[in-house]
Amino acid sequence: MSAVALRAVRERLARAAEGAGRRADDITLVGVSKTQPAEAVRQAYDAGLRDAGENKVQEAEGKIQALADLRPGLRWHLVGHLQANKARRAAALFDLIHSLDSLALAERLERAAAQHGRRLDVLVQVDLAGEETKHGVPEQGLHALLEFVRGLKSLRAVGLMVLPPLVDDPQASRPFFRRLRGLRDTALRDGLLLGDQLSMGMSHDFEVAIEEGATLVRVGTALFGARG
């Protein structure tokens, strides 16, 4: 990753924040480093990136170990789907899991976090498109899942995440981002969230996400270049 690419993305982020009347400091840039070598993440860290995102536990594990010297300055995010049988490792490896989407997974993560003696921050991924290939809890199941997590000792639900259908037009993502924000506001009002995080927006649509209130944007190709 080049320092130039990071600067360009930060400028896009700052411009979008300014246009929306928000502070750029309130938006965390998560550099999604999947398929990139650990060395690329180290370069990104040297250029100033402090949050790295991965979508597979197995792939992340090697990089997190290789870059252990950068912690705790470098935080690791799991942005991809988490299979129940990887929950134990994920609970030990990541600072924030963006993809909690079922009661069963919440139970597994709770047990693992308790065993590691740690509090684990999670976001609940909501499936707003109803696509069969997508992960996430359906909107109708969100309240029950958040209530369940509220009763757990080691998991802290600090916000929501969405991954809209992938299309070229960034404006097509806007209704999904707006909907997620509404769900977050309702959950906060109902006392079901311990934070107000909204993980939404990728390389092609993060400006729209910022306009709609994103606090975490997950940016891969715009930072690291095309994936092989």
Ligand SMILES: *Cc1c(COP(=O)(O)O)cnc(C)c1O
């Ligand atoms: C890969 C990925 C991203 C980053 O996508 P880009 O288009 O490369 O910015 C964001 N979120 C998730 C869940 C991903 O899997």
